[in-house]
Amino acid sequence: MSRPSDTNIANPQHVALAERIAARSARVGVIGLGYVGLPLAVEFARAGFTTVGIDVDSRKTDAVNQGTSYIPDVPTEEVARLVSTGRLSATTDAAVLASLDTVNICVPTPLRKTKDPDMSFIVSAVEKVAAHLHPGMLVILESTTYPGTTEELVQPMLEANGLRAGVDFFLAFSPERVDPGNPTYNTHNVPKVVGGVGPASTALASALYGAAIECTVPVSSPQAAEMVKLLENTFRMVNIALVNEIALMCDRLGIDVWEVVKAAATKPFGFMPFYPGPGLGGHCIPIDPFYLSWKAKQNGFDPRFIELAGQVNGAMPHFVVEKIAEALNRRQKSINGSTILVLGLAYKRDIDDIRESPSLDVMTLLHQKGARLRYADPHVPVLSARAWHGGFELRTEPLTADAIGAADCVAILTGHSTVDYDMVARSAALVVDTRNAIRGSHAHVLKLGAPSTMVPPAVTVPDREEAVA
Numbered sequence: 001m002s003r004p005s006d007t008n009i010a011n012p013q014h015v016a017l018a019e020r021i022a023a024r025s026a027r028v029g030v031i032g033l034g035y036v037g038l039p040l041a042v043e044f045a046r047a048g049f050t051t052v053g054i055d056v057d058s059r060k061t062d063a064v065n066q067g068t069s070y071i072p073d074v075p076t077e078e079v080a081r082l083v084s085t086g087r088l089s090a091t092t093d094a095a096v097l098a099s100l101d102t103v104n105i106c107v108p109t110p111l112r113k114t115k116d117p118d119m120s121f122i123v124s125a126v127e128k129v130a131a132h133l134h135p136g137m138l139v140i141l142e143s144t145t146y147p148g149t150t151e152e153l154v155q156p157m158l159e160a161n162g163l164r165a166g167v168d169f170f171l172a173f174s175p176e177r178v179d180p181g182n183p184t185y186n187t188h189n190v191p192k193v194v195g196g197v198g199p200a201s202t203a204l205a206s207a208l209y210g211a212a213i214e215c216t217v218p219v220s221s222p223q224a225a226e227m228v229k230l231l232e233n234t235f236r237m238v239n240i241a242l243v244n245e246i247a248l249m250c251d252r253l254g255i256d257v258w259e260v261v262k263a264a265a266t267k268p269f270g271f272m273p274f275y276p277g278p279g280l281g282g283h284c285i286p287i288d289p290f291y292l293s294w295k296a297k298q299n300g301f302d303p304r305f306i307e308l309a310g311q312v313n314g315a316m317p318h319f320v321v322e323k324i325a326e327a328l329n330r331r332q333k334s335i336n337g338s339t340i341l342v343l344g345l346a347y348k349r350d351i352d353d354i355r356e357s358p359s360l361d362v363m364t365l366l367h368q369k370g371a372r373l374r375y376a377d378p379h380v381p382v383l384s385a386r387a388w389h390g391g392f393e394l395r396t397e398p399l400t401a402d403a404i405g406a407a408d409c410v411a412i413l414t415g416h417s418t419v420d421y422d423m424v425a426r427s428a429a430l431v432v433d434t435r436n437a438i439r440g441s442h443a444h445v446l447k448l449g450a451p452s453t454m455v456p457p458a459v460t461v462p463d464r465e466e467a468v469a
């Protein structure tokens with residue numbers, strides 16, 4: 001890969017775009033208006049840029065143009081205000097790219113069934129940009145991806161018509177670090193790491209983000225920026241796996257993992273608390289490290305931590321199902337035929353995102369074992385048949401004492417903060433709590449990674465004649 005030298009920083013394309021960014025007269029675009037793209041487009045529009053969102057999904061572009069938000073972290077009033085002032089609009093027509101000065105690509109990066117990267121969304125978005133690329137344009141990839149994507153895949157596609165990255169147009173990678181549902185940190189106040197193809201690309205991308213976001217962190221290359229994101233997500237994945245394994249050990253040893261983590265977290269240095277749970281979920285943590293793993297293997301390196309963490313986290317839904325079976329067994333019941341109410345479908349608290357949610361894995365396993373499944377999640381009104389492997393649609397139960405009490409077992413898989421867990425504990429016949437949502441210990445509550453006060457099953461001793469026979 002070739003990188004332009006520092007001398008290009010004063011080229012006229014760079015100067016012109018820098019001036020337009022400073023004056024907020026640059027026309028900016030965002031491809032992919034999902035959890036990442038819509039908040040980003042809103043930030044650019046709030047900063048004073050005329051911003052166009054581009055998405056293949058006309059329901060999203062229509063919603064934006066009608067001034068409606070479909071992302072919980074983005075208030076509808078804010079979208080409506082920005083649309084009414086003409087700062088924010090959306091379209092499915094990629095031809096608008098010809099009139100834009102900058103574009104951020106925020107499309108999905110899932111894994112294939114083989115755990116190899118699925119680059120088809122990035123390729124499709126970059127093809128659209130390439131068709132309308134013009135001198136002086138700034139292109140920034142935000143989708144999480146393997147190190148090397150920007151320079152090995154995106155740059156050659158954009159340079160195919162003769163324009164050179166870092167000279168005639170500008171290209172950078174900047175990972176999105178948004179944490180949906182986080183009340184403190186959002187797109188605006190999470191520092192933005194930026195690595196460009198050459199210093200002019202880094203400077204322009206930093207200037208664009210600097211106009212809309214509190215802090216930027218330039219790094220030396222797109223590859224370094226790509227790796228930053230993968231380090232962050234691998235760090236989280238591995239630490240969650242570690243605490244999940246500690247929870248399994250605590251479970252075996254009769255120690256309360258929740259008490260242990262809470263006490264360990266009082267250490268003012270050298271420790272950061274992570275919490276166990278039913279497994280990993282979301283579009284990032286269970287997936288992104290395998291992008292790194294794939295790239296490392298391509299280069300003859302065996303990434304052991306990622307594989308091991310994947311195995312530990314991937315086994316957690318099975319452990320939760322064992323816990324549910326154990327709890328029912330203590331009531332002389334089996335999973336087969338029991339009504340099990342899953343509390344929480346979203347992959348983490350207070351959000352509506354069910355992508356890769358371990359709740360769906362637990363539900364599929366329970367369904368395969370003959371459970372009569374129900375669920376309650378205030379953020380997920382419907383679970384469509386194609387969203388999980390059970391193959392049928394379910395609708396949320398109301399969070400009432402009657403609905404809770406009607407189940408043979410309630411499995412708390414997501415700890416949404418709006419749920420009244422005292423009511424759940426009072427109303428349920430039996431609870432398996434994987435999130436430490438229920439305070440204290442109760443004879444009918446089995447907690448993941450904690451000793452139980454639940455009465456063990458009565459052991460039947462055969463009388464003498466039965467034993468001899």
Ligand SMILES: NC(=O)c1ccc[n+]([C@@H]2O[C@H](COP(=O)([O-])OP(=O)(O)OC[C@H]3O[C@@H](n4cnc5c(N)ncnc54)[C@H](O)[C@@H]3O)[C@@H](O)[C@H]2O)c1
Pocket residue numbers: 031032033034035036037054055056057060106107108109121124125142143144145176177178179180283284
């Ligand atoms: N969701 C998160 O919390 C989060 C956090 C950090 C990073 N990321 C990363 O950001 C990227 C986007 O994630 P997301 O959660 O916003 O995904 P998303 O599925 O919510 O949104 C992606 C959008 O891109 C659109 N799209 C797909 N292909 C397109 C194309 N060729 N042209 C135009 N639009 C297209 C889809 O219709 C969708 O609206 C991923 O790489 C993800 O790993 C996500």
